[in-house]
Amino acid sequence: MSGLQSYSVWDRTTRIFHWLNAICILLLIMFGVMILNHNAIGIDSSEELILKKLHAWVGYVFIINLIWRYVWGFIGNRYARWGAVLPVGKGYISSLKEYLAGFKAGNPVHYLGHNPAARLSVSILFLLITVQAMTGLVIAGTDIFYPPFGGYIQEWIAPVGVNPADLVPGTRDLYDPDAYAEMRAFRSPILTVHEYNSFLIMFLVPLHIIGVIVTDIKEGSGLISAMFTGKKMFASKPVDSEE
Numbered sequence: 001m002s003g004l005q006s007y008s009v010w011d012r013t014t015r016i017f018h019w020l021n022a023i024c025i026l027l028l029i030m031f032g033v034m035i036l037n038h039n040a041i042g043i044d045s046s047e048e049l050i051l052k053k054l055h056a057w058v059g060y061v062f063i064i065n066l067i068w069r070y071v072w073g074f075i076g077n078r079y080a081r082w083g084a085v086l087p088v089g090k091g092y093i094s095s096l097k098e099y100l101a102g103f104k105a106g107n108p109v110h111y112l113g114h115n116p117a118a119r120l121s122v123s124i125l126f127l128l129i130t131v132q133a134m135t136g137l138v139i140a141g142t143d144i145f146y147p148p149f150g151g152y153i154q155e156w157i158a159p160v161g162v163n164p165a166d167l168v169p170g171t172r173d174l175y176d177p178d179a180y181a182e183m184r185a186f187r188s189p190i191l192t193v194h195e196y197n198s199f200l201i202m203f204l205v206p207l208h209i210i211g212v213i214v215t216d217i218k219e220g221s222g223l224i225s226a227m228f229t230g231k232k233m234f235a236s237k238p239v240d241s242e243e
């Protein structure tokens with residue numbers, strides 16, 4: 001193909017975030033599905049505890065990477081910033097209508113950064129993974145006494161006269177039974193959100209992948225390789241390019 005020009009779009013931090021996030025989510029889904037189905041696949045309670053710990057450790061990497069991306073949305077390049085990612089701002093709705101009409105007609109408006117439809121879908125993904133990170137942190141505290149909430153949970157369920165730090169996950173010997181029951185009731189809706197939200201994530205991840213493949217075919221801009229190289233290719237200047 002001739003006449004194509006290369007434009008820089010995704011900075012290195014955004015690309016590293018994207019692939020680290022994808023790897024973490026795949027591992028979290030894998031361990032999460034195993035925890036959820038531990039009885040069916042014959043995992044005993046000590047093995048389940050190991051799985052929960054592995055799941056939480058990957059979860060910390062996932063959360064740190066996500067927090068760094070929130071910060072990068074304020075200091076990264078113009079395509080990584082929240083103003084170019086969130087589906088808000090003057091003219092957003094009309095640009096979305098225009099983009100969808102062009103897409104249907106086989107002639108989409110070319111955007112270097114996220115197109116208006118992608119801004120919507122990426123923001124939904126950010127929202128879901130944020131809910132998953134927050135609920136995960138709470139249940140890691142209630143379940144395996146992991147930080148940042150584990151210490152408070154141990155204090156909550158330790159009987160008078162017992163050092164909260166001596167409470168071990170998985171063995172209820174030292175727990176105060178009433179406080180433990182209260183804590184489980186507190187945790188139950190949070191675990192339910194973590195579980196159902198994970199189903200939404202498992203549904204949307206394949207849709208996200210299908211979406212980028214279809215857009216890449218329609219646009220021919222190298223959308224997928226751009227998450228490796230940082231560059232997209234266009235025959236004419238994209239509407240949001242400053243180059």
Ligand code: HEM
Binds near residue numbers: 195
């Ligand atoms: C995309 C991210 C994530 C996905 C898809 C995911 C998925 C899941 C699933 C399916 C379960 C099983 C739920 C159940 O047993 O009812 C689970 C359990 C758990 N998750 Fe996550 N999770 C994610 C992130 C996190 C994070 C960031 C943490 C904390 C650092 C975390 C901590 C936990 C813990 C401790 C459990 C065990 C709960 C239990 O069954 O007792 N998760 N996760």
